[in-house]
Amino acid sequence: MEVNIKINSVTHSHEVEPRMLLVQYIRELAGLTGTNIGCDTSSCGACTVHLNGESVKSCTVLAAQVDGMNVETIEGLAEGDGTLHPMQQAFHECHALQCGYCTPGMVMASVSLIDENPSLTEKEVREGLEGNLCRCTGYHNIVKAVLQASEVAK
């Protein structure tokens, strides 16, 4: 079946099998490999993207289900001239990543959290990121970065 998905404001059209997962579409057909696959079982959050503005785990959505919808991935956050999104800048400044594998999903989940609640407390950040696992940082600097970005967003 033919599926058209607008990813970071560019429409991609591809013939797919109905069983293709959104994360495969993004990585293999759209060629946007910033979105990672970690667990493949909706537990780790590495594959988090925005679907119509809300964070979702793209390993647990079919590409066919989002035909005609808007998806935003980590590649869509920075400005055209390379200026980082405030969340990316905060991750950079707070040293909120080490290996970086969880980072695209962590950043996308965090941006969605702040969109829904611009005045997050530390507890709300920790709870709001419970679906994203990081095996390196111990989360401390990630939480700091999200709080810093939420100050900027205010």
Add this chain to the structure above:
Amino acid sequence: MIPAPFDFIQVDSVDEAIAAISEHGDEAKLIAGGHSLLPLMKFRLATPTYVVDINRLDELKYVHDAGDYLAIGALTRHCEIEKNEIVKTNAGVLALATHSVGDPQVRHRGTIGGAIAHGDPASDIPSALLALKATLIAKGSEGEREISIDDFFTGFLETDLAEDEMLKEIRIPKLPNAKWSFQKFNRRAQDWAIVGASIICDDSHVGVGLVNMHSMPFRSEAVEAALSNGANAEEAAELAAENTEAPTDLNASKGYREHLARVLVRRGLQEAGR
């Protein structure tokens, strides 16, 4: 992990959805949020020939105040219900149970109808609907019918829905003066409950729904009856494992779950003012 091949059917109305499942019978599966069905399909524990996508049925996404009861469309997502003011005021335990589901990404996709129709004893949401004594509205090729939540679950991942029926609406009696509590015991933040309990108490109504204490979502009639007969929280909670058939798995033995049920029900009743 990729599901086995299937044909994808996109529907734009409830009637189209019912036509598709009537035509294909047990070869077809509705997909709502997909957050229970797709994991099963990826593990090849479910291999439907036809997958019928109901995500575009905006007619089933709502929370209405219908006078005596709240009406919630089956496709309303968890993230809408957990934040909805009408739900928080009149059926607070449902808002709490829904908020405890997974993580924000899961709650952006998962739907109340999917959480009920899946018939999972480990799911938090049915326990709240049992405590609240909800009524479900199903529609099939023969028309609509009402199903009491007490008659809906028939076994492990099995429900009273016929092959050609789907859930349309959940009706919840409004209990603005009730006190409630939702208790969930798990090891890590995002995990499913090892045991959970939804509790509702007011002058005319006590409701106790348990998570993971049977092969299907379970109402604790023993605790409810004791409370109605004047037992205090501690006395009633001692009965929380009566008639249960708790599973033993990697997380907990049957005996440990029974202990947890007694503890969580006691805490819940105390929090709900008993």
